[in-house]
Amino acid sequence: MGKHQVEMxxxxxxxxxxxxxxxxxxxxxVAGYLGLSEILENIEKIWQNISKxxxxxxxMRESQEKLWEExxxxxxxQEKLWEExRxxxxxQNRLWxxQERLWEExxxxxxxQNRLWDExRxxxxxQNRLWDExxxxxxxQERLWExxxKLWEExRxLKIAQEKTYRYMTSGxxxxxxxLGSSFESYTAAFTELLLEEMGxxxxxxxxxxxxxxxxxxxxxxxxxxxxxxxxxxLNIRTLEEANREMDKLLKRIKIVEEIYKEKxxxxxxxxxxxxxxxxxxxxxMMEKHGIKxxxxxxxxxxxxx
Numbered sequence: 461m462g463k464h465q466v467e468m469x470x471x472x473x474x475x476x477x478x479x480x481x482x483x484x485x486x487x488x489x490v491a492g493y494l495g496l497s498e499i500l501e502n503i504e505k506i507w508q509n510i511s512k513x514x515x516x517x518x519x520m521r522e523s524q525e526k527l528w529e530e531x532x533x534x535x536x537x538q539e540k541l542w543e544e545x546r547x548x549x550x551x552q553n554r555l556w557x558x559q560e561r562l563w564e565e566x567x568x569x570x571x572x573q574n575r576l577w578d579e580x581r582x583x584x585x586x587q588n589r590l591w592d593e594x595x596x597x598x599x600x601q602e603r604l605w606e607x608x609x610k611l612w613e614e615x616r617x618l619k620i621a622q623e624k625t626y627r628y629m630t631s632g633x634x635x636x637x638x639x640l641g642s643s644f645e646s647y648t649a650a651f652t653e654l655l656l657e658e659m660g661x662x663x664x665x666x667x668x669x670x671x672x673x674x675x676x677x678x679x680x681x682x683x684x685x686x687x688x689x690x691x692x693x694x695l696n697i698r699t700l701e702e703a704n705r706e707m708d709k710l711l712k713r714i715k716i717v718e719e720i721y722k723e724k725x726x727x728x729x730x731x732x733x734x735x736x737x738x739x740x741x742x743x744x745x746m747m748e749k750h751g752i753k754x755x756x757x758x759x760x761x762x763x764x765x766x
Contacts, residue, residue, distance in 0.1 A: 648731040673716045691729035698736045728752045
């Protein structure tokens, strides 16, 4: 991501955060998409109540400051009273009585403040319970999404199975199944036509082809002109030596077709009825290096089985 994109992303985030802080309607709209608008409204009311409590605390602190000013003034007056002890003893006694009442008021104020803190604490506990409910709601929503994902996976698998069945029915595999008892080449030609149909060539026809090249007749087991397709069919590959021989044979026919038709084949194939298990992976790797697709009888059965 470029520097300009990072700056734009940062500005967009700041703008969204500012809107969430200042624009109540925008904040509720976003919350509504999350399914939490009602919860956020309750939280907003709670914060409004908390703000009122803080205003009361602020007012109480201001009152307390005034009280301390009064106490300071009282002490100043007390100093003057000490200077006039004898003359104002009776007044001083009354002052002490008033001071005692003042301390009683301060004590009552402190007790009220403690009760206020108890209310704030209870409010915080209620808020924590609310967050627990939100958390439980989010966990439930996540489980719902997991179930939703599994459902879509099942639907996707069902769709794949339907497509495979449809492909099997519409591509004439009833006829192919009757050819299982005949030649493997006819079977592979029909299967190649199915592959080409899936690639967007429904009219393509595949069959044996004889080409005249360098005064010799060259036989190609599987051939299609439009699109250009070259393939060979063999019944059994048991060793790497046989694999190399079949690959060289197919590469030679690919080269001949390219020279005659002046273009590269769209698909090159090697069909094998049976491959020794210990060389199948090596054989696939060899063919893939030359862009040749190797297909075994097992691959065909897996593809056409609905």
